[in-house]
Amino acid sequence: MPKDLTVVMEDRVGQLAMLGEALGKAKVNVLGGCGITSMGRGTIHLLFDDKAVDAAKRALQQAGITVQGEQDVLVQKVADQPGALGKLARKLADAGVNVNLLYLATDTRVAFGVSDIAKAKTALK
Known part of the structure; x- marks a missing residue:
């Protein structure tokens, strides 16, 4: 079952690039997503195949990005x-x-x- 991961990052230049580069370096494909900013923070939802979600979490954590939520979608x-x-x-x-x-x-x-x-x-x- 596909998984949605939620991450919250600072709303500043380069954050999305860092996230995307970390996933790309780990060869993890993002199947979809959305992001919204408010009060200096960005909440990002990312969609992964269930087989890739563990690698995605590892790649994000290694980049210093905390996964704050995970749900089946x-x-x-x-x-x-x-x-x-x-x-x-x-x-x-x-x-x-x-x-x-x-x-x-x-x-x-x-x-x-x-x-x-x-x-x-x-x-x-």
């Missing part, structure tokens, strides 16, 4: 057309699944951090 194909995200979100809502994380991944896929992955998978079939 559901990565779902989504049509590249208006309303497609709304349809997926409606299915999750109707199944009683809360979405706590959302970002686009490569190849027109979307990563959902949800309250119940099993229910979410069933809802989106």
Whole structure:
């Protein structure tokens, strides 16, 4: 199952470059991610294949970057057309699944951090 890692870094020039270089040096591929800054800090979510997550954590730690969170995420194909995200979100809502994380991944896929992955998978079939 794909994993989302959360890191928090200072909001300053070069931080993202350092993170990307550390992962690249370790030959770890990032499948998706997002970042938001607020009050001098940047919160970054990074998506990895479950087979690469341990190497990603090691590479980040060796670069002095603390992984503050890890969660399983559901990565779902989504049509590249208006309303497609709304349809997926409606299915999750109707199944009683809360979405706590959302970002686009490569190849027109979307990563959902949800309250119940099993229910979410069933809802989106």
